[in-house]
Amino acid sequence: MQLKAPRGTYDILPPDSSKWQYIEGILKETAETFGYREIRTPIFEHTELFERGVGTSTDIVTKEMYTFKDKSLRSLTLRPENTASCARALIEHSIYSGIMPAKWYYIGPMFRYDRPQTGRYRQFHQFGVEAFGSNSPYLDAEVVILLIEVLKRLGLKEYELHINSVGCMQCRDVYRQKLIKHITPVKDMLCPDCQTRYQQNPLRVLDCKEKSCHQAIVNYPTLFQHLCSDCARHYDMVKEALQANSIDYRHDDNLVRGLDYYTNTAFEIHIPGIGAQSAVGGGGRYNGLVEDCGGPDLPGIGFAMGIERLLLAVNTLAAKELESGNSDVFIAIMNDDYELQAVELLTCLRRENIRAEKDYMGRSGRAQMKYADKLGAKMAIIIGDDEIQQGYFTLRDMQSKEQVQIDKDEIIESVKDRLAKFRGGNG
């Protein structure tokens, strides 16, 4: 049997890789503009970090982790997300004793054992930001604004921002009891999934898609109505800040994010038309996380975006062609005696940062020109008997077919001049 990439993984080949570079560039640039610096954490961590940080009741921890034992029988896990690692790094390096807030962004692969489908892979890529050490609602807003700014810079105009507040540990607990009281009399009418959700995390029953479940729990108390005064005020201030930035959002009572560490603000971005997995980004506040991971009682907020899903959305726009792979100059030799001259000139051009190419397949002169054309070379340098005997190179403009003889000592300068004109001319 032929070896293939493991299920749910895939290769990113040229020319697609340049799309990735383009998107990653925008993500990094935007984050840096907002004052976030890059953090790179290990791809695997102690399994315990995710159990504590993500939460043992979540699907991620109970059935989606790639966990293995190393040769010393340590239990390690390929990171399913990066927030817990950031909290760990914050604690491990005592970052909290420095300037606060600590603002980080990351970009890289994550791993979850899930059934693959459109926009969902076992190795997938996330961009995310985390800000530790401040409970300011305006920081919540900053993070959301950053998320929206990324979409804008990518040219994505159709998206829905949903936000909610899941309260603090105290008001959420009060609410949870009320909700259980409301659901218990009708629990037999719930779908099988909700029967178990009701046991583990009754809040999840709220965003079940089954109509019968909605009908069963109709007029349920909302979390929004049960926020304590601090949490309600915090939520109001976040919304005010978003309004001040003309960012449209929709309060969504049913938005209950899956990870255990969320408190207060929770948000999600959906883009229609990219399949069932339409959440391109989501996040929120996680004021209990750092302490849960063994650090001080420090608040935090952040989000993560799925790059594969962003790419799906960008592709539906038929985004402008990125012609980064094209060569500037192709060196064609009309006689294989001149290989060495070609090799030498090639290096000289490249040292001037000119994208230069030559043939390595023993092609005929004609085939070399065809190859140059496929590479998208703007010009060709032709080396034949006449050129060598008389000490010049023939420089051909591939578009106009115009050819000139250039003294071999002036070829580099001449190529540079012409390239500058190409770039200026095409805007």
Added chain:
RNA sequence: GUGGGUGUAGCUCAGGUGGCUAGAGCACCAGAUUGUGGCUCUGGGGGCCGUGGGUUCAAGUCCCAUCACCCACCCCA
């Protein structure tokens, strides 16, 4: 983990009810044009027909299993 769909050349796909050396377009390579690209023409290389088993004189075609991909559930980014 559950359900549905699909696996034939690098890619997109043809191959009624089983029957000679498995086809096309595109791509790739070469030649026409031995010192010159895009168009055209000619030729060429490429296939364990996803894999394993079964039925049959005979399987790309029928049956079973398995794997992979796609779509959806679930969950999430």
